[in-house]
Amino acid sequence: MPAIPNSNINVAKLVRNLIVSVVALVLIASFWPFRTVPTGSRGVLTQFGAIKKIEPEGLVVVPPWQKLALFSIRAEEAQIDEADGSTSDTQPVKVSLTVRYSIQTDRVSEVYEKYSHNGDLSSYVQTATQEVFKAVTARYSAPDLIAKRSQVSIDINQALKEKLNMYGAQVINIDMRNFSFSDTYMHAINEKVTQEQLRLAAENKVRTVEAEQRAKVVTAQADADALKAQADGEAYATVTAANAQAEALKAQSDALAKSKDVLELRRIEVEKIKAEKWNGELPQHIYAGAPIPFLQVDGNK
Structure with missing residues (x-):
């Protein structure tokens, strides 16, 4: 070979x-045997199809006879476009919602076994949100649904939390958008709003006219009060001046009266002094108006 x-x-x-x-x-x-569970996930360890353990984030040792499935516990979104309902006064209403949710970490095993192998419950959330929206809107009339939108959102949030808790999920938040009624009802609302605005404008105009009239009355009253005060002041000034003049005249009269008495007393004193100094001789010349000394005549002589 x-x-x-x-x-x-x-x-x-x-x-x-x-x-x-x-x-x-x-x-x-x-x-x-060495596997990794990333952040925001849990590892579902199964053996021949049965769940054996839920592994946290980090390194995991997986024997050859077991399998590891990654299960997301991150926040997820479910879009509900044009969820429809009916108000208590039978007005159809639609709304679009975005529901953010996540799986409760202590119920991963239950959710994996019953509902989802990866943590996606969007189909369950959409159905639950539709049911909750119908139930909540049925408790409100159409005007209240508009006026109390924040309370409606709170009611939907609370009811949806209870609903999703059945599936092991928790609601993070709900965004409502495109809240709308039928075209006919929206036209009626717009017409009502227009009429209300016209009514308020008319009331404001009436209040403005009334305010202007009140202002005129107040101004006229103030002018009248000012004129009255001026007249009262002038009258008071006249009376005061008259009283002062009367007091002055009285004082002058009293002064003159007192002056006459003083002058008379002084004249008497002078005459007395002259009489005391008289030597008994009569004046040879007597002028008209000149005083004649008093002569004391003794009757016995």
């Missing part, structure tokens, strides 16, 4: 070694 070249033998060994290496790598990769 012809000898096989050594080069062919080396190539065959190389190929065989390469195949063995690839198979070994595949087997190692398939049965590699």
Whole structure:
């Protein structure tokens, strides 16, 4: 037999070694026990289809006879476009909502087993939101649904929390948008708003006219009070001046009266002094109006 070249033998060994290496790598990769659970997830460890353990974030050792499934506990969104309902006064109403939710971490095993293998409950959330919206809007009349929109949102939020709790989920928040009624009802509302605005404008105009009239009355009253005060002041000034003049005249009269008495007394004193100094001789010349000394005549002589 012809000898096989050594080069062919080396190539065959190389190929065989390469195949063995690839198979070994595949087997190692398939049965590699070390796995990682990323942030925002939980690891559901199953054995022959049965849940054995829920692993937290981080490194996990998985035996070859078990499997690890990643389950998201991050916040998820469910879009509900044009959820429809009816008010207590039978007005149809529609709204679009965005519901943000997440899986309760202590109920991952229950949700995985019953509802979802990855944490996506959007279909359940959409159905529950539709039911809740119908139930809440039926408790409000159409005007109240508009006027109490914030309370309606609170009611929907509370009812949806209770509903989603059945599925192991928790509501983070709800956004309501495109809240609308039928075209006919919206036209009626706009007409009512227009009429109300016209009524308020008329009332404001009446109040303005009344305020202007009151201002005029107040101004006229103030002017009248000012004129009366001026007249009272002038009258008081006249009376005061008259009283002062009368007092002055009385004082002058009293002063004159007192002056006459003083002058008379002084005249008597002077006459007395003259009488005391008289030597008994009559004046030879008597002028008209000149006083004549008093003569005391003794009757016995």
